[in-house]
Amino acid sequence: MGKTKNLKFNFDISSYRLLGRELITDRITALFEIVKNSYDANAENVFVEFHDVNTRKDISKIIISDDGIGMSYSDLQNKWMVIGTMSKRETRMSPSPYNRKLVGKKGIGRFAVDKLGSHVILKTTVKGSKVLHCLKTDWRDYEELENQQLQLKFDDDSFQYFTDIENEYWEEEVPPIKQGTRIEIYNVTDPWSELDVKKATSELSKLISPIQTFQYPFNIYISSNEYDDFQDRLVENNSIGFASLDTEISFDLKKGTQQVLHFDENTGNLNIIDVPISDSNNGGMGPIKMRLFYFNQNDKRRFKRSYAGAIIDGVKIYRDGLITTPFAEHAIERDKERDILGIDKRRYSGFFDKISSRDLLGFVEISDSLNPMIIEATNRQNFVDNDEYRELRNFIINQIEELEKRLSAQKREEREQTKSNLRIARNDLKETSTIIKAIKNIATPEVKSELGLVERNVREIEVQIKRGINEFNELEKEQNKQRDLFLSLMSLQEYAAEISHVVRTAVANIADSAKFFNVYFPNPKYSEQYLLHASHIEAEMNKLALAIDFMLSYAKSNIGFKEIDLGATLGNLFNKTYRDRFIKADIHYTIEIRDSFVFTHNVKFFEDIFENLISNSMKALKAVKGPKHIKCSGSLKGDMYEILFSDNGPGIPEKLRRKVFNIYFTTTEEDGGAGMGLYIVQTRIKAMKGTVSIIDSEFKPSGTTLKICLPIKSDE
Amino acid sequence: MKSNIDIVVIHDNVKRESYLITELQEQYNNVKLIDDADDGIEYISHNFSHKTIVVLDMDFGNGTNGFDVLKAIRQYSFLIEVIILSANEPSDARNALTNNIPELPGLRVFDYVIRGNPNWQEKVIEKVNKAEININGSIMNAIDSWIEIQSKDRRKKPFVITNDGVQYSLDQLKKAIQQNDDTSRKLEEKILMMAIKLMSKTPKE
Structure with missing residues (x-):
């Protein structure tokens, strides 16, 4: 060891807390940060060594070393020891010829060390130097001081600043060809099990795109003296090997073309076609390289078996081969990962055909030179929201959608193929039977008796196949039914959220009034308000009672789903259930169902819609002096079935139209309107994935017309 | 002394005589209650000042919702502090807290309170007070x-x-x-x- 002296960090508690510790949330992120620092230092190789870490012992240590540019004494003093210089932010590139885009967080990698262990020895040297600069830091000293400082005893004479803590510095000799930095971490905070090391490996493997070839390599090696699998193991991203579908698109700068995925419905193939590059000089996102890997259930199982702790986690964007910052931060909890590209958000609009980010690994390659306007936001949580980035996001989603089309076509194809194979098998057997019959006619008695046995067997198989075909068809029908049920359950979820909103609102209002009494009563300043609050409480209680009735309608109704013929059901409702009441109220009604429409749903729920509409119209028609009309018509409109429901009542003023579907909104309070009718109508129609809106009245100038659109589901 | 910062509550379920509004009026000189999202947008467009705290509902039934109001507010100013007060747990609001709504990055909100949870009024008032400190210290x-x-x-x-x-x-x-x-x-x-x-x-x- 050479001369020993002391060095002090040049920062204070506020910057320590502000810039450092609170940004590093867990140890895997910490490791990730340190390795990113090596990348920024032009290292080609980083070695992460775990020594005796399985249980925490005195000899446990973690060593991270690289062959990067290292630090001189002045670097150590003026950069490492000073927070706030942020030298990284001023030059965004690492030194030439590597010119790597810097990925480390705002100079806080050194704090990451603290998360791994409190006692650190840093050894570093630059090329050509014979001196290895060594610095020992014990973060416990800082923590102790931080605790003292938080007590804010400013008048205490012994008060110390972070800048007062002395860190031991010494020099050692090195062969001049060596360069790089070595961080030895002792007093390791937590034990690292083999699974922990595997997880860390899996995280580190995401740092570099598996589809990029670097001009200058960046290899990470992990080793452990305890785990056999980790003997200078190269960290590689092999996850993509398990995917059953792999697509790749690129671009050709000379031709000015960008490849995109295109699903051809006629051939069922996922093709790659050329389109013009979106020119970054003219406000475009620039050319994109992308690879998508789709994992089906089997692939996922194999993937999980081979990569303990690893996950399939969607599409990530890499710039010049290295992960971009919004994706570069590890999230411990899966659910806290952010859906930056909005892939999972799409699934709510069509559960069955959409791929989730858990089925997909994607690597989007951009570069500083070709995609200059795709910029990471300064908060590192997203990209700067500009037209170019939006274009990129749409581009990625479009590619995924083409892939989805291919997958659902494939599913359909496989189903058809199975069906047709079964049919072919049945026909083949029939033919076999015919041939056997023919042979029997010319065969000897012994052969005939043998053939009889074969014939019986063939017939039995034929019956089995027939049964198989029937079961297959039944299963398909059942599956469609289940899908319908599932869709309505999804909307039940929506409904549950709505009901809880209603109950919470009422409870909040009651609590507010109670609070008012509690705090202000009997202050005479508010004497008028007390009465108001008493009546609010009563009104809110009534609303709660209504909401409970509505919930009970679900409990009482038969949850079973069955086929409903729209025409017949409406006919029944108008001509039987309501006929007498219409006559009594002097209402003339018309039903015009032009196209037949049969669907699977809960009969009670469907009837609810029209019972509420009829009841609303009858209330509205009370005010009409002349002839009273209710009209209901239905017809196919493209892939929707459209129902128009009209009356010639006083109508709904334009400005109230968007409010009438709100719960408790009513204009017929005196007629017993509670504001539930149209709310129920809308909820039930939503459950059928349909829409309802108020359009211009058929009975102009007065009257109301509601337009209901229900989707016609294909048999996919 | 009462504070002169502007408090705008845009909510269709909060009443003028409610404890929340009464208590805010005890602490602040200018408290405005608006019960419609469109009216809220209209008001902000004519009266915006950077020293404004908006308490905003998310769900106004059909039509314009709280996010539309938030977007409108952000068109005028990023300095206005917005506290979401909704009966639903607003996942979008939570995302807004971390600047992470894919379609609308940067739609920052100060905080959110679930209306109906215990002591929600105190929480709103506490957040309003904090937002005021934020505004004054920014x-x-x-x-x-x-x-x-x-x-x-x-x-x-x-x-x-x-x-x-x-x-x-x-x-x-x-x-x-x-x-x-x-x-x-x-x-x-x-x-x-x-x-x-x-x-x-x-x-x-």
């Missing part, structure tokens, strides 16, 4: 207020030149601050960095 708000008291002439003249050579008058700077654009963010960052540099360079005697 560098950008301070600059914005300072620009406001400068003479019209001075506000029109060139004031700073960025590294890229772009010239800004105080009026342009004010707009940049309200839009929270790159220039204003850089400015804030630089002021903070300068403060940190100064702090870390102060030798201890």
Whole structure:
């Protein structure tokens, strides 16, 4: 060891807390940060060594070393020891010829060390130097001081600043060809099990795109003296090997073309076609390289078996081969990962055909030179929201959608193929039977008796196949039914959220009034308000009672789903259930169902819609002096079935139209309107994935017309 | 003494005589209650000041919702603090807290309170108080207020030149601050960095 002296960090508690510790949330992120620092230092190789870490012992240590540019004494003093210089932010590139885009967080990698262990020895040297600069830091000293400082005893004479803590510095000799930095971490905070090391490996493997070839390599090696699998193991991203579908698109700068995925419905193939590059000089996102890997259930199982702790986690964007910052931060909890590209958000609009980010690994390659306007936001949580980035996001989603089309076509194809194979098998057997019959006619008695046995067997198989075909068809029908049920359950979820909103609102209002009494009563300043609050409480209680009735309608109704013929059901409702009441109220009604429409749903729920509409119209028609009309018509409109429901009542003023579907909104309070009718109508129609809106009245100038659109589901 | 900061509550389920409004009025001189999202947008467009705290509902039934109001507010100013008060747990609001709505990055909100949870009124009032501290302590708000008291002439003249050579008058700077654009963010960052540099360079005697 050479001369020993002391060095002090040049920062204070506020910057320590502000810039450092609170940004590093867990140890895997910490490791990730340190390795990113090596990348920024032009290292080609980083070695992460775990020594005796399985249980925490005195000899446990973690060593991270690289062959990067290292630090001189002045670097150590003026950069490492000073927070706030942020030298990284001023030059965004690492030194030439590597010119790597810097990925480390705002100079806080050194704090990451603290998360791994409190006692650190840093050894570093630059090329050509014979001196290895060594610095020992014990973060416990800082923590102790931080605790003292938080007590804010400013008048205490012994008060110390972070800048007062002395860190031991010494020099050692090195062969001049060596360069790089070595961080030895002792007093390791937590034990690292083999699974922990595997997880860390899996995280580190995401740092570099598996589809990029670097001009200058960046290899990470992990080793452990305890785990056999980790003997200078190269960290590689092999996850993509398990995917059953792999697509790749690129671009050709000379031709000015960008490849995109295109699903051809006629051939069922996922093709790659050329389109013009979106020119970054003219406000475009620039050319994109992308690879998508789709994992089906089997692939996922194999993937999980081979990569303990690893996950399939969607599409990530890499710039010049290295992960971009919004994706570069590890999230411990899966659910806290952010859906930056909005892939999972799409699934709510069509559960069955959409791929989730858990089925997909994607690597989007951009570069500083070709995609200059795709910029990471300064908060590192997203990209700067500009037209170019939006274009990129749409581009990625479009590619995924083409892939989805291919997958659902494939599913359909496989189903058809199975069906047709079964049919072919049945026909083949029939033919076999015919041939056997023919042979029997010319065969000897012994052969005939043998053939009889074969014939019986063939017939039995034929019956089995027939049964198989029937079961297959039944299963398909059942599956469609289940899908319908599932869709309505999804909307039940929506409904549950709505009901809880209603109950919470009422409870909040009651609590507010109670609070008012509690705090202000009997202050005479508010004497008028007390009465108001008493009546609010009563009104809110009534609303709660209504909401409970509505919930009970679900409990009482038969949850079973069955086929409903729209025409017949409406006919029944108008001509039987309501006929007498219409006559009594002097209402003339018309039903015009032009196209037949049969669907699977809960009969009670469907009837609810029209019972509420009829009841609303009858209330509205009370005010009409002349002839009273209710009209209901239905017809196919493209892939929707459209129902128009009209009356010639006083109508709904334009400005109230968007409010009438709100719960408790009513204009017929005196007629017993509670504001539930149209709310129920809308909820039930939503459950059928349909829409309802108020359009211009058929009975102009007065009257109301509601337009209901229900989707016609294909048999996919 | 009551605070002069503007409090705007845009909510269709909060009543004028409610405890929340009454208590806010006890603490603040200017409390405005609006029960319709469109009216809320209208009001903000005519009365926006950077010293405003908006308590905002998300779900107004059909039509315009709280997010539309938030978007409108952000068109005018990024300095207005918005506290979401909704009966639903607003996942979008939570995302907004982390600046992470894919379609609408940067739609920052100050915090959110679930209306109906225990002591929700106190929580709203506590957040409003905190937001007030934030507004009063914000560098950008301070600059914005300072620009406001400068003479019209001075506000029109060139004031700073960025590294890229772009010239800004105080009026342009004010707009940049309200839009929270790159220039204003850089400015804030630089002021903070300068403060940190100064702090870390102060030798201890």
